[in-house]
Amino acid sequence: MFLDDTIAAIATAPGEAGIGIVRISGDKALLITDKIFRSLKGMKLSEFPTRRLTYGHIFNPETEEKIDEVLAVYMKGPNTYTKEDIIEINCHGGMIPVKRILEVVLNQGARMADAGEFTKRAFLNGRIDLAQAEAVMDLISAKTEKGFDVALDQLEGSLSKRVEKLRNDVLELLAHIEVSIDFSEEDVDEIALDLLLNKSIELEKSLSYLLETADTGKILREGLSTVIVGKPNVGKSSLLNTLLRESRAIVTDVPGTTRDVIEEHLNVKGIPLKLIDTAGIRETQDIVEQIGVKKSKEFFNKADLIIFMLDASRTLTEEDVQIIELIQNKKALVLLNKTDLPMEIDIDRIKNLLGEKQIIKVSLVDETGIDQIENYLEEIVYRGEVRAKDRLLVTNVRHKNAIERSLKSLRDGIEAIRNRLPMDFIEVDFKNTWDFLGEITGDTVGEDLIDHIFQNFCIGK
Incomplete structure (x- = not known):
C-alpha cells in the first residue's frame, strides 16, 4: 500500500436510509472535492473554514450534471481519523446517490479503498495501535x-x-x-x-x-453458542420461544415438529446468546427428520453450552440415556420441564447419571425457572474472578x-x-x-x- 495516494469509499451501510456518507482520505482529498462541489454561491469547499458542514451540490465536472444536494465537511490532518486530510460528503441515503458520488470522486483521481483501509491508515500513521484498530x-x-x-x-x-x-x-x-x-x-x-x-x-x-x-471476553464478542437438545416433544422449541419472548418456532404436541435447525440471537443479562433449537435426537425412518437429527449432532459438537431438556412428567427412556452419555464431557445445563404436571421422572437416577451437572426444574407453561436459567448463564460466563464490572477483558x-x-x-x-x-x-x-x-x-x-x-x-x- 502507498500512503501517498488518496482513497475513497462509501462509509454507510447499503440500503435505504436518511443519509449516506462518502469518505475521502489523502493529500488530494480537498483538490478532488473542489472539482466536484459547489456551494449555493458557487464557492469551493476549500474557501470555507475547516470542520464545518457546508451546504451545496455535487456535480459531474465533465458534464456539469448535478448529482445530489449534500453537506460536505473538510477535516485537515493530522487531527483526523487517518491523520490525513479527510472529506466527508453527506448525501441522501440509498444506493444510487452514494454510488454516483463515489464514481465521480474516483473519476477525479481517488482510488477505491480496500477493506478496512481507513483504519489501517490510522494504524500505520501512528494514531492507534493494532489492538485499538x-x-x-x-x-x-x-x-x-x-x-x-x-x-x-x-x-x-x-x-x-x-x-x-x-x-x-x-x-x-x-x-x-x-x-x-x-x-x-x-x-x-x-x-x-x-x-x-x-x-x-x-x-x-x-x-x-x-x-x-479471555473466555468471558470471547463470549461477549462472539456470543455464547448454546444448543438445545433432547428427544422430541420435551419443550425445546417452547424454551426458544420463551427466551426470545416471541413465537419463533412451531410448537405442537406432535413429536418431531422441528426438523431443521433454528438459530436465533438474544441478549440475556448482557450476554449475547446464540441459541440453537435442534431437531429431537432419536431414531427415525423419516428421511427429512434424519437430516435434522444429523444437523443437531453437528451443532452439538461445536457448542459452548448444551441445554439438555427432559420431560419430568415421564419416566426416563433409552433415548434420554443416550443423550446423557453424549453430554458427559460437555458443559451442560439440564432442564426438567413440565413440572406443572405430576412428576414421574426418577431424579435420583438422573443425578447419578449426570454427576455434578446443574439441574433446574422448569415449567414453560407457567414460565417458572426461567430466572434460574438466566442466572446460570450469567454465572458460567462471569465465573471466577472475572465479573461484569471488569471491563478490561x-x-x-x-x-x-x-x-x-x-x-x-x-x-x-x-x-x-x-x-x-x-x-x-x-x-x-x-x-x-x-x-x-x-x-x-x-x-x-x-x-x-x-x-x-x-x-x-x-x-x-
Whole structure:
C-alpha cells in the first residue's frame, strides 16, 4: 500500500436510509472535492473554514450534471481519523446517490479503498495501535451493551496500556539479566537471582489473570453458542420461544415438529446468546427428520453450552440415556420441564447419571425457572474472578494466543532461573515474552499479518 495516494469509499451501510456518507482520505482529498462541489454561491469547499458542514451540490465536472444536494465537511490532518486530510460528503441515503458520488470522486483521481483501509491508515500513521484498530470492528459488531463497553475501553487504549505496562516489566527484568551477562566473569549474586525470580513470578500472575478473562471476553464478542437438545416433544422449541419472548418456532404436541435447525440471537443479562433449537435426537425412518437429527449432532459438537431438556412428567427412556452419555464431557445445563404436571421422572437416577451437572426444574407453561436459567448463564460466563464490572477483558482470539505464548516463554524463563541455567539462556525466554506481547499492539508483527487483520474489516471503515 502507498500512503501517498488518496482513497475513497462509501462509509454507510447499503440500503435505504436518511443519509449516506462518502469518505475521502489523502493529500488530494480537498483538490478532488473542489472539482466536484459547489456551494449555493458557487464557492469551493476549500474557501470555507475547516470542520464545518457546508451546504451545496455535487456535480459531474465533465458534464456539469448535478448529482445530489449534500453537506460536505473538510477535516485537515493530522487531527483526523487517518491523520490525513479527510472529506466527508453527506448525501441522501440509498444506493444510487452514494454510488454516483463515489464514481465521480474516483473519476477525479481517488482510488477505491480496500477493506478496512481507513483504519489501517490510522494504524500505520501512528494514531492507534493494532489492538485499538481491532476494537473498531468489535464496536461495530457488538451484540450487547457490555460487549460495546469492553470494545470502547479497548479503543480508548485500556488493553494497550496494560500490555505496555507488562512489556515494560519484562524490559526491567531483561535489564537485570543483561547486567548479569555483562559481568559474567563474576559470580552471579544469589540475592539478585532470587529478586529476578520473585519479580518474574509477579509478572506471571498478572499475565495469568489477563488470560483468565479471555473466555468471558470471547463470549461477549462472539456470543455464547448454546444448543438445545433432547428427544422430541420435551419443550425445546417452547424454551426458544420463551427466551426470545416471541413465537419463533412451531410448537405442537406432535413429536418431531422441528426438523431443521433454528438459530436465533438474544441478549440475556448482557450476554449475547446464540441459541440453537435442534431437531429431537432419536431414531427415525423419516428421511427429512434424519437430516435434522444429523444437523443437531453437528451443532452439538461445536457448542459452548448444551441445554439438555427432559420431560419430568415421564419416566426416563433409552433415548434420554443416550443423550446423557453424549453430554458427559460437555458443559451442560439440564432442564426438567413440565413440572406443572405430576412428576414421574426418577431424579435420583438422573443425578447419578449426570454427576455434578446443574439441574433446574422448569415449567414453560407457567414460565417458572426461567430466572434460574438466566442466572446460570450469567454465572458460567462471569465465573471466577472475572465479573461484569471488569471491563478490561481479552476478547480477541489473536490476543489470547499471543498472551498464551508469552506466558509459556515467561514460565520457561522462570524454570531456567530456578535451575540456575546460564543467563543468556534465560534472556532468550524473556525476549520471546516481550515479542509475543508486542504482537497484541502491533509492535512486533509482520506486514502479512497486518494485511490479514484488516481484510476482515468492512469497506469504508
